Amino acid sequence: MKDSIKAKKLNDRTKFNFFDLFFILGACLFVVSILVFTLINFNTTVSGMAYVEIRYYTNIIYKQPLYVEYDPLIIEKKDGINGNLEKNITGIGKEFDFVGERVAIKIKDNTIQVVEEQSEYNICSFQGVVKNANYPIICLPNHLEVIIKNENPDAPDN
Amino acid sequence: MRLETLTRVSLFVAMAVVIHFFESLITIPVAIPGFKLGLANIVGIFVLFYINYKEYCLVTFIRIFIVGLLFSGFGVGFLLSLSGGIFSFIITTLLYLIKKTSIFSVSVLSACFHALGQVCCYMLISMTTSIIIYYPFLAFLSMLSGLLLAFICKLVLDRMPKFKDTSKIKRKI
Numbered sequence: 001m002k003d004s005i006k007a008k009k010l011n012d013r014t015k016f017n018f019f020d021l022f023f024i025l026g027a028c029l030f031v032v033s034i035l036v037f038t039l040i041n042f043n044t045t046v047s048g049m050a051y052v053e054i055r056y057y058t059n060i061i062y063k064q065p066l067y068v069e070y071d072p073l074i075i076e077k078k079d080g081i082n083g084n085l086e087k088n089i090t091g092i093g094k095e096f097d098f099v100g101e102r103v104a105i106k107i108k109d110n111t112i113q114v115v116e117e118q119s120e121y122n123i124c125s126f127q128g129v130v131k132n133a134n135y136p137i138i139c140l141p142n143h144l145e146v147i148i149k150n151e152n153p154d155a156p157d158n
Numbered sequence: 159m160r161l162e163t164l165t166r167v168s169l170f171v172a173m174a175v176v177i178h179f180f181e182s183l184i185t186i187p188v189a190i191p192g193f194k195l196g197l198a199n200i201v202g203i204f205v206l207f208y209i210n211y212k213e214y215c216l217v218t219f220i221r222i223f224i225v226g227l228l229f230s231g232f233g234v235g236f237l238l239s240l241s242g243g244i245f246s247f248i249i250t251t252l253l254y255l256i257k258k259t260s261i262f263s264v265s266v267l268s269a270c271f272h273a274l275g276q277v278c279c280y281m282l283i284s285m286t287t288s289i290i291i292y293y294p295f296l297a298f299l300s301m302l303s304g305l306l307l308a309f310i311c312k313l314v315l316d317r318m319p320k321f322k323d324t325s326k327i328k329r330k331i
Contacts (some may be wrong), residue, residue: 013260014312020263023253027270027301035294042291058285127282136288145286 042134049151050133056098057143065147070113071090072104075144100142112146114139161236167216174221174230182229193296194304196269201263203311207317208321211251218243234283238274238276245275261315262308269304273297277301 046066054075061117062073067119075098104116111131114124119141127137178198186193198221206214222243226236245298246268253267273296279291 014315015260016262017258017260019256019258020260020266023263024266024301025261027267031270031294031297034290038291038294042288055286066269111328134288136286136291138289145284145288147288 001014017055019031025061037111042136044133044134046110046131047150050110050148053149054105054113055145055147060129066107068107069109069143070105070107072106074102074104075100076102081093087139098142100144101143103139112137112148163213164300167220170201170205170213170217171220171224174198175224177201178221178225181228188299188328193279193299196272196300196307199304199315200307200311203268204260204305204314205313206250206254206264207261207315211254211302214250214254215247218247219254229328237283238279241279242272242275246272261312262305265308266301266304266309269300269307270297273300 019055030153046085050066051073052062052064052066052068053060056075101118103114106113106115111129112131114127114137117125118141119139123143124137124139130137133150135149136145164210175198177200181195184195186195202214202218202221205217222236222239225239226232228295230236230239246321249271250268253264273293277290277293277296
């Protein structure tokens with residue numbers, strides 16, 4: 001008698017029921033709300049004070065206003081050990097250990113684009129031109145993140 | 159731990175590791191980095207509904223450690239799968255203990271929270287919040303694959319005889 005009740009319970013738990021619908025719809029709502037949140041917060045238009053930021057792991061390796069154009073900006077291995085931004089950059093850019101081979105980033109006409117990189121699926125070059133602020137191009141195999149950021153409008157003049 | 163439990167858990171872990179290896183041979187034409195079908199979780203969900211959640215916990219976490227030991231190493235990939243495993247274990251156990259939910263919602267929400275755990279872990283590692291843009295796409299695809307896994311697991315569970323815990327039978331020596 002007890003065995004038959006247990007067997008019935010096991011069968012019940014393989015059938016789709018009302019509670020499943022409730023929980024799955026809740027999960028879908030959660031995911032959609034995060035999607036809406038990210039689309040509102042991470043896809044804004046560029047202001048006049050926008051700047052381009054390139055990060056390697058957690059270090060900011062390049063931070064310049066958007067009107068400074070490069071076609072292209074090349075990050076590559078130099079002397080086998082160090083990565084180096086191009087010589088003519090006079091920003092925060094400095095020597096750092098770069099694991100990738102060569103990454104070329106185009107900054108032109110208020111847009112950013114990864115033109116050339118070596119990775120398995122080439123996702124960041126497929127992503128193409130980005131013209132909105134706070135919408136990053138992330139290249140995980142090379143640990144690079146390229147992003148346009150708007151200057152905080154509430155900050156005091158500097 | 160009883161000898162029967164030990165043997166059963168080790169057999170299930172071996173099965174999960176082999177399925178994980180075969181899954182790495184399949185390439186999926188989806189341009190979302192980090193997305194996997196998670197076929198190894200079939201074993202986990204099966205153990206959860208066939209036996210109980212304690213053995214599900216053992217099978218999941220021992221599988222993660224053995225996969226790290228054998229294939230991927232204890233790097234970022236291991237941390238990502240461990241955090242995903244912890245998140246999905248918490249939600250799975252909660253839903254399993256509610257008793258009214260079925261295998262479908264358990265599997266789908268497990269996949270959803272696995273993706274959330276991975277994204278949170280990556281946010282902590284790289285200290286960037288912008289990676290959360292990937293989460294909706296990753297979670298939606300994971301939930302579809304979770305539904306698929308639940309369906310496969312339902313087919314297996316419907317055909318299995320009822321589980322008998324032989325460790326509770328008293329034997330004469």
